Amino acid sequence: MELRHLKLVREVADKGSLTKAMENLYLSQSALSHQLKEIETHLGAQLFHRVNKKLILTGAGQIVLDSAKKILSEIDKTENSVKKYVNGDKGLVRLATQCYTCYHWLPTLMIDFNKEFPKVDIEIFPGVTENPDKLILDGELDLAITSDHNDHPALTYTELFRDEMMVVVPTGHEWTKKPYVEAEDFREQNVFIHSYPIESVTLFNQVLMPEGVKPKKVMPIQVTDAVLQMIKAGLGVQVMARWMVDPYLSDNNLELVPVTKKGLFRTWYAAHLNQPEAPAYINNFIEHLKCNVGGVCECEGEC
Known part of the structure; x- marks a missing residue:
């Protein structure tokens, strides 16, 4: 039948x-x-x-x-x-960001997004920092904010913004008198990273390893608030994306210093499944990411 x-x-x-x-x-x-x-x-x-x-x-x-x-x-x-x-009448956006537990931009984004899609929930996966592409392909994530662009045929990488990576130091640190720091400056420093492998860390693969420089000590810390407290205490430094650190600079206990004369930059993307008929709210959410995270709004005031 x-x-x-x-x-x-x-x-x-x-x-x-x-x-x-x-x-x-x-x-x-x-x-x-x-x-x-x-x-x-x-x-x-x-x-x-x-x-x-x-x-x-x-x-x-x-x-x-x-x-x-x-x-x-x-x-x-x-x-x-x-x-x-x-x-987009009803749905769920499961989101993760690469490397850091920074979500200071999320409340504003949710308020704006929920005005248009009140029945779409946002679920955050803060523990997902490595290989989010696989989780998207496995159906466990819908979106990932990532600086990796792997050109997987089943994924789309929508460019969000380009941001400078800067070294975070405590106020009064000797580096604050420099216009920028170079690879050699890190040799006698304790350097915090988010996680291993070391080859995946931007500072190492783009600055230190090409110059053959090894820091005094490398310490992985995955929680942003914790690492910033360690930096304030003078226990080490870390290179982080400026957009992630900006909200923490208001207390005047932290400062940012450029890395190399040319600067150290990364492009951030929203990775998601390549779907011909993706829910309308997915594309809308990506536009809100551009507005609220990168400050680059293409929705003509509607965000």
Whole structure:
């Protein structure tokens, strides 16, 4: 049995004739008659009695009709749910950022985003810092803010902004008198990183390793607030994206110093599945990321 057979039984039972059923099924009377004969042959049972030019359900027909109503109703619900999901009426954005536990930009983003999509929830995965691409491909994440661009054919990387990586030092540190620091300056320093492997850390793969410089000590700390407290105490330094550190500079206990004369920059992306019919709220959320995280708004004031 196919869905067209179930629709036929439902319409004929409701209208009482093939002629009237034609209006909703958009098929000729002969085509409907052929389908009815087809399903009756398949089931080995007559579904309608023909009484005074009217089609009346048999006992077997009633069984089929009861099932048809349930099945077609579930299909209608599924189609409506998918349409609402695609149009952004209801959904979920599961989000992670690479490397840091900084979400100071999130409250403003959520307020703006929820004005347009009040039924879309945002779920944060703060522990996800490595290989978010795999989690997106596995269906465990919807979006990741990342500086990695792996060109996976199943993923889309939407550029958010380009930001400078700067070394965070305590107020009064000797480096604050320099216009910038170079690789050699790190040789006698304790350097905090977010996590290993060391080759994945921007400071190391772009500045220190090419110059053959090894810091005095390397210490991984994954919580932003904790590492900044360590820096304030004079226990080490860390190179971080400026947009992540800016909110912490107001207490005047931390300062930023450029790394190398040319500066150290990274481009940030929103990584997500390459879906031809992605929910409308996904693209909207990415625009809000540009506005609230990168300060680059392309939504003409609507963000």
